[in-house]
Amino acid sequence: MKKSRIKLCLYNGCKAKGKDIINAHALQENRILSKLQVNRQIYMQDFSSKPVMLEIKKGKPEPFFLLKEVHIKDATVATCFCKTHDDAIFAKIEKPQYSLTVLNDEQLFLFAYKTFSFELYNQIVVKKFFENMFANAPQTTKKWPSVYKYRNTVLKIRDLNYYKDYFDKALKEQDYGGIETIVIEIPYRIQFANYMAIAPPFDIKGRKINYIDKVTKRMKFVFFTIFPDESKSYILVSALKEDLDTYGQYFDQLRNSPIGLIKYYINVFIPLSTQNLIISPKLWDSWSESAQMGIQFAVADPNSAKLLKGVQFYLQNIAKFRQKEEIKIDTTNMPFNFFIPHTT
Template sequence: MNKRLREDFKVLQAIFKNAKNKKQKCLICEENSINSHLLQKNGILNLISTNSHITQIKGNDFFKAEKDGIISIKSIGINNAMSYPLFCNSHDTDIFAPIEIEEHNLNDYNSQLLFSYRSLCAEIRKKIINVDIFKRVNNSRQFAINTQFIDMAKSQVEANTMGIQDLNWYKNIMELEINNSNNNQDFIFEKIDFDFIPISASAVYTPINPEEHTLGFLKKSENILNYIFINLIPQKDKLSLIIGYHKSKSSKWILEYISSWKKLTQLDFELKLTDLFATKIETWAISPDFWKELKPENIKAFKEYWNKNANNLRITQNVNFNLFG
């Protein structure tokens, strides 16, 4: 690495660190946010933990990817696992009280909505931090002469800002329902149960269909993209998938995708999970013991797929390995 590159790298690391460590406001009020758990410890994450740790698989941030590869696989204490600075203490406590109890009822619409709302908010937070990072890059004297890099930063700010706009559209509708200002039940959720596997996930996915979502379409900020909400929630004797969408933001692909999770053989289920983790969502967790049992060649295939397709959200992707096989 030459001197110039080394300096670039240092500045990027500082930008990244500052953006990550910046105190974030609650996504609802002006208070500072605490670390909110996407999935709670008691009754969910503790079911897949070993010595109070879980293995978290997470897409690495742009700058870290340089050093550690695009996907990071880490053992994390369950107090810090699957958590983001989302809400202040009182909003975090009050809003999610109905699902923080051990005996949460996953058949209940309101519970399904709350799990999905929290994963939506995490995606908003990730995008807010991305905007901050790329604005800092754009404003840094270090990169002023590197036009290609500045152009990339500008398009990242633009893309993340549009993503936040879309996500806020969903957030507002969800909040009206959560506050009981609107009893419409505008979201459609399905709960599908599987035999217990010690994994969990809480994420949103926006299916990109290359035929429909041209660059021109994606660049129009008035187009609100379809999002689906995906939660994999381990329970004592089963693993439940809660999957849903807003009823005016549906498509043939979404309906078929949701049906495709039903009535699966064990092998088909493993292949569906592999596809989900390789091509659709970037944050999930697995029991450390179970991770150790996976075949090294399958983990290698998974990592290699990620290195090539980390930013690929297209529905046309095809994986030809079984992470759990």
């Protein structure tokens, strides 16, 4: 795994290597992570540490990366940009002289680009990991689960490179009009953050989303970035405008759904869908032990498809009940609630 974490700069044409490559933060340390820390620590999955081996099936231990305390200087980092380009490209969302009170098109673009970049780097690392594993232990090429995951990673990198072409061109031409972002504001500081590039399997009403292009077979991605600012918080959901033939209805739901339903959707969808969930220790300590165990299981379980199916079914029921005004969406009644406001 360590050998798979290569150093490179994803900025198009950059040849930097070695010491010129830095530990770039997906979520900026001073501007975002510092709002979540307690004693400079936050909770997240740490894939640089050894996993916990647990027996789900007797005699077959499996690796699980549980949420643990991580120092914010080491949180959400990857060696995917050189210092020059990390500073220059992302200044308007990371430097203190630029406000985030009202996000402009360039800032929305940069948040989406950064989320995309870290996902692309992660998939490059995963591909390198499998190649190293196959080279050093050739017998693993006979294990179908490993081969299947490797093939999926290769296909995902191919699809993400389609987006890289868009982002590279947009950065060069300073044209940010090719991407659309839903901006959902929470009127207080939340105590968690998240970033992920995903193809949502279903929408807020639990309806299936056909995210594979029928002609090109390309997977269409949506870019989520969720974080607290000074006195409010943002949920940013971005997609290429050309992909709105797939995600247009999904975006309309995000624009028009009650905030309670959006909070519920995020509350149950995020833990099952991302490896980049960051939680404040204050929020973590406010949950019961059973709620903490539930979150650990949701984020660490590599086979979350069944749980996601349950979420989809429940969202379908909510959509039916809402038409009859028979149900109220309230995350405060859930075992864990991500939307507890920050308190000093």
